[in-house]
């Protein structure tokens with residue numbers, strides 16, 4: 001079985017919120033064109049024909065919609081995309097859709113679409129209200145917590161698969177207990193905690209530091225483990241990735257593989273980039289309206305991007321966890337380690353006994 005995935009930005013960097021740490025706002029500000037037009041019919045056709053149409057044998061193909069705020073493109077764009085897929089796809093194609101959304105524009109029509117086409121929905125929710133509303137404001141400086149909790153209710157009521165994306169900022173890292181309690185109280189079981197990245201050109205006050213990473217996970221893990229021992233499993237991306245590695249199972253997440261891979265990130269005008277963190281002019285590989293996916297995968301820029309040297313910590317040379325961690329994502333490395341200290345290493349040293357015990361049961 002072949003696998004292929006593409007991340008598409010139907011509304012480019014357009015968004016109805018102005019979250020204080022938004023990395024895509026920073027990425028888009030560092031290129032010549034901040035925002036491209038909404039995905040056109042031509043680009044939809046080319047994306048679908050050149051991906052789904054390329055596979056002449058069984059293949060699992062995943063389309064992930066993201067942004068900016070993908071729902072700002074309007075629901076018709078999504079319907080056209082899905083119709084085009086349905087025209088091109090054969091029985092041997094297994095198509096998956098997912099979306100990452102700020103959750104503020106989701107109405108009954110979106111819910112129907114997600115339900116009908118089995119979307120996995122990633123909803124950005126930065127935990128309890130006072131933290132969420134502090135960092136995730138709309139254009140009128142209003143917090144968005146209530147609207148998002150309402151969307152989550154709708155997703156639950158309609159049996160739609162969803163996970164929670166929480167940005168772990170410097171300040172939130174001091175509140176592991178409150179955050180864990182919040183997930184418990186709201187019965188949120190699929191959690192992706194994303195360490196907050198600083199901007200390309202300066203350290204933001206929200207950016208997570210390696211010691212904060214350790215302090216947070218040191219406490220958060222204990223709370224998680226206490227539940228785990230009682231047979232309650234809350235899926236937390238970092239644990240889901242790191243624990244199986246102690247059982248010799250290869251990592252799932254790009255950052256944990258020790259090298260970068262080609263992610264096929266398509267901006268709304270069809271320009272393709274290797275990774276969501278690098279949607280910058282100098283990393284543009286080509287355009288799906290002019291190139292095939294083979295040309296894009298084999299291009300010089302793609303190969304250079306994959307092989308680009310990553311900065312490691314002095315700690316890495318003699319680190320017993322080298323095989324488990326592999327230096328991590330090159331864009332994210334600053335939140336995990338600096339030259340002299342590594343938060344992942346301190347975490348693994350502190351929790352190795354428990355982690356190994358779980359890994360032995362896998």
Ligand SMILES: C[S@@+](CC[C@H](N)C(=O)[O-])C[C@H]1O[C@@H](n2cnc3c(N)ncnc32)[C@H](O)[C@@H]1O
Pocket residue numbers: 015021022023024066067068069070100101102122123124165166167194195196197198
């Ligand atoms: C750029 S947003 C695009 C999708 C959608 N607008 C949303 O907010 O969910 C994708 C994810 O990146 C997260 N994110 C934004 N800025 C970040 C940063 N500086 N560091 C880490 N994650 C960040 C968002 O919270 C969201 O979960």
Ligand code: SF4
Pocket residue numbers: 015016017018019022023024025067068069102
């Ligand atoms: S909703 Fe998403 S794209 Fe919009 S500002 Fe917030 S993180 Fe950025």
Ligand code: SF4
Pocket residue numbers: 313315316317319320321322323325326327328336337342343344345
């Ligand atoms: S855990 Fe830290 S020190 Fe060890 S290999 Fe990974 S990044 Fe390097």
